[in-house]
Amino acid sequence: MSRREKVSMSVIRRLPRYYRFLIHLKEKGVTRISSTELSTKLGLTASQIRQDLNCFGGFGQQGYGYIVSQLCDEIGNILGLSGKYPTILFGAGNLGRAIGTHMSFESEGFRLIGIFDNSPERIGMELANLKVRDVAGLEEFCKKEKPVMAIFCVPRTAAGELAEQLYNLGIRNFWNFSHYDLSMRYPDAIVENVHLNDSLMTLCYRISDQSAK
Amino acid sequence: MSRREKVSMSVIRRLPRYYRFLIHLKEKGVTRISSTELSTKLGLTASQIRQDLNCFGGFGQQGYGYIVSQLCDEIGNILGLSGKYPTILFGAGNLGRAIGTHMSFESEGFRLIGIFDNSPERIGMELANLKVRDVAGLEEFCKKEKPVMAIFCVPRTAAGELAEQLYNLGIRNFWNFSHYDLSMRYPDAIVENVHLNDSLMTLCYRISDQSAK
DNA sequence: TTCGAAATGTTAATTGATTGACAATAATTG
DNA sequence: CAATTATTGTCAATCAATTAACATTTCGAA
Structure with a gap:
């Protein structure tokens, strides 16, 4: 190879x-x-x-x-699909729940080991065979479990602070569904963005453009 | 312009x-x-x-x-964001629910007017201010409401038949979360794919590649 | 009101990605 | 076992996207 x-x-x-x-x-x-x-x-x-x-x-x-x-x-x-990178997910809202349950991480190189949220009514909830944890316990968890990848299903407002905390805890890989711009702030991080809104707008352009003809 | x-x-x-x-x-x-x-x-x-x-x-x-x-x-x-294209969503599973509730269609050029599923326990469910409808009533609905865009949050297995039905009902615009390949089959359709698995695999490659150095 | 600084719009140069062409090679057939 | 066919790997050519350069215009200050 x-x-x-x-x-x-x-x-x-x-x-x-x-x-x-x-x-x-x-x-x-x-x-x-x-x-x-x-x-x-x-x-x-x-x-x-x-x-x-x-x-x-x-x-x-x-x-x-x-x-x-x-x-x-x-x-x-x-693609490196046999490596099982320990991964944590942030945000147990609609999107986080969908990602947590819908994706087959195991066959795509990752292992989901923790889900975090900061809202009391979500903490404790069962999701993808994991209990949703309080973000307050993040540091302790990371020191013990050593996750290497983080999934961001949180609103933009929450993303900044969280990103900094995770970066300081040594996490450099992000699957980012928020509109917070990680790669600008942390140039050595590996960031894969999924901007659903952008995707939808692109589609809107193409439809409008098509019908303009 | x-x-x-x-x-x-x-x-x-x-x-x-x-x-x-x-x-x-x-x-x-x-x-x-x-x-x-x-x-x-x-x-x-x-x-x-x-x-x-x-x-x-x-x-x-x-x-x-x-x-x-x-x-x-x-x-x-x-981008054509002021046009409100009537849109229908297929699949009220985790992903469908997330897309239905999480996206602000109104500010991105679309208007969600219907949600469909074929599983009895989901039909009737409330979601994004709409009641989930039975796919059986699709044709009637389309003739009356004239949707122009369809969102696919269904498994690959269900996508083929559904695509054909929708194509025959005149729908040519698709936001596709399934792995069914719409653009190959219907070359005149406008298709925006969101392949979350692919995105994740890409990230996996980059992480593996990085650590190989 | 004139002059200099700032920033666009546009053309040219460069870089990157895709396609085309073909020699080299392996399998298959008679 | 030789000839034919299929198909790769690779190099060259084309096409597309990005960057650089600069003439032109406008704003704002003196």
Whole structure:
């Protein structure tokens, strides 16, 4: 593995899609696939797929194609899905509950070990096989359990203070659903933003733009 | 307005960010801002911001900058946020409930007019000031209320059939949280995907990659 | 009212991403 | 076992996006 120098974000963002599709193929019992076939199924060019995969190594066989199960495993490895990063979730409101219960963290490289909130009526609540904890006990918890990733499902107003506290406790990885701008404040942090509002506005633009024609 | 020929997705995806930040400035009482100042606050280059804005028109004044409230309104208009597209949501599970209650559709160009599910224990449930309806009544509802956008918070297995039904009922705009690939099947549809699993895997890659160094 | 500073809009240069082309190679067929 | 076909890996060419440069305009101060 690892001819990788610096793989571009564009490539990385396509990997999960390849992975998902390969899992799907494996389940269907397909054992072999070519870049051309992949390209038609995924709506990409064969060239792009080969180029993408070759950022990480030559997984195919010339004249033959790719072996589904092998390629699938390779991509899973590249994505690091077997590492179980201990993770804590903040905010047990609607969004936090959805994320906590809806996501299969275990199969995507993470392990949810704690959920925190500061509202009395949520603390103690059962969620994703965990009891929602009081943020007051955060420091103690972190020193003991050593989480490395934090999920932000809190309002923007709460995010700033929380981010600082977590940063000071050594956490550098964030899955951020709030509109608080973590990457500006902590340049050495790894931040993946999910801005649902932005996504919706983008859609709104495209609909408006389409109907303007 | 509208020197726009074909604005690239890269630009469009930055617009909501500009918009949010301008709202924020407006609330703070800032009346005027330069591209340079915007660029440092948002972590972009001033050049890019000017280039982006000039896809839509010259909103600034040379030697002076941009008037916050005016620019904010302009971008809101470009995004089409004042249009209230009637929207229906599918799936009243954890994710559907979160999206239904958490999002402020009204300020982002949409109006949620119906929520559908097919599970008896969810039908009738109150959610976002609406009663969850049985999917069985979908056709009738659509003929009467004429929704133009559908939100997919259903499992992949349910998405295919539903998509076909909605497409036949004339719906062409989708906010898709499922892993069903709408854009492959319906090339004339406008689809905005939110793939939370992919987002999480991407983050996993970056964490693994970082710690490999 | 004139001058200098500041900042835009726009064109050019650069960098990055995608696509195309093809030689090299492996599997398969006759 | 040789010939044919399929398909990769990779290099080159194209296309797209970002950054840099600068002429032009406006504001504000002297």
